[in-house]
Each structure stands twice: as C-alpha cells, then as structure tokens.
Amino acid sequence: MRFEIVTLFPEIAASLRLGLLGKAIEAGRVEVATSNPRDFTTDRHRSVDDAPYGGGSGMVMMPGPVVEALEALDAGRAGPTRRVLLTPQGRRFDQATAERFATLPCLTLVCGRYEGFDERIRGYVDEEVSLGDFVLLGGEVAALTVVEATARLLPEVVGNRRSTEEESHTTGLLEYPQYTRPVEFRGERVPEVLLSGHHGRIAHWRRREALRRTLERRPDLLATAPLSEEDRALLRELEREGT
C-alpha cells in the first residue's frame, strides 16, 4: 500500500520509518510519499496562507498550493487514491475506518495548519476525518495516527494477522489483560489459569475478562459488539458480581 501526505512539514514522515512499519517501508512493501504545498507557490515569500475574507483572526491555507500538491502526487502514481482531509470537523476516525482504508491501494492525507483550509479545498477530497473532539496545531499528528492504525492492519507490515484480530476495538470489545514473564512481580502473580496450558479455560477466561473490562470502561461498546448467548450470560454474571 502507498500512503501520501500533503504537509508543510514533510520531515514528519521520518517518524514512520521506525519499527515494523519502518521495516516494511525499507523492504518496499509499503510506500510513503509527501508533497509540500510550499513547493507550489508563486510569490517571493512562498506563501501558502493568507488572511480570511471578511476579517477575523489567523490565516487560512490558500487552495492553489494544496490542490497543486495533490495533483503532483497524482502525476507520480499509476493507480487511484482516496483523498482524506484531516480536520476537527470530519467524521471521527475509528478502527472500522482504519480497516476500510487498509483495503485501498493508496491513501492521500491532507494536513492543515494555521486556522485551517480555504473552503474550496474540500471539493478536491473524498472524505474528511477527525482524530477527536479537540483541536491540534496541525494535521500532521493526525496523519501519522491514520497511517499507523491503517498500516498495522496490512499483512505486509504485521505478518501475523492473528495478532491484530483479537485486539481492542477489532472484536467490538476491549482486549483482555495480558501478562508476560516473570510469573510474580513485586508480589503480584499472573492469574493461574494462564499458566495451566488448558486452551479452553484460557479462552473462556480471556473472553470473560474482555467483557468485564468493556463493561467497566466502555459499556457503550456493548450496544454494538457482536455477542453470543454465552457472552450475554457472562455479562449478567459480571453485573451480579458488581463489576
């Protein structure tokens, strides 16, 4: 898969060249390209922003340099892409969106700065995505988040797809608690069931703990999580226990 980032700070792409994603990029299994609107300016100051018509505080990103940065990316690639504007006004990014993006051959992320975009830029993208109900200085951190969440679903990044299949949000529930060595750490032991080697009991414990954790921390997720009759019985049991 290819990721493209339209940004005034292309240096941010370097932070993707770490860990598993870095290895996939190095091996050519995943591509990351950037395009800087400042390279498509025409004035002496290389301006990418200007004051808003109608007055008001801050500066607004001009449409010309952003659209030309997008067109330059189109010219350098054979196939199609999906263009995503990063904005606090977009649909909230979630695991389902990451899964949808992971099926694409290419994803182009457009980062804003200053007070945001000239409204006409919206006509050049396919959708708008927000990281959450807060305002960042710029779209770069949001772009990195979207790339990481999407890339780690790709077999070319995480070879073992099973490791992402049981996680929080992928199953509709939060993940069960995980433990590794040592068996005892400062008086706290790993639950005995996990040491038992009994796969059935371990699976049952994990499912119950995932349900418990979701009930405690994100009960809203239970409304849409795919639950079996056994899950519902476990939930009733947990509720009776006062989780």
Ligand SMILES: C[S@@+](CC[C@H](N)C(=O)[O-])C[C@H]1O[C@@H](n2cnc3c(N)ncnc32)[C@H](O)[C@@H]1O
């Ligand atoms: C200071 S913000 C501009 C916010 C804009 N004035 C508004 O109210 O919608 C600058 C840029 O940061 C990025 N940004 C800020 N918050 C974001 C969020 N929650 N999700 C995604 N991108 C965000 C966007 O690219 C935005 O254009």
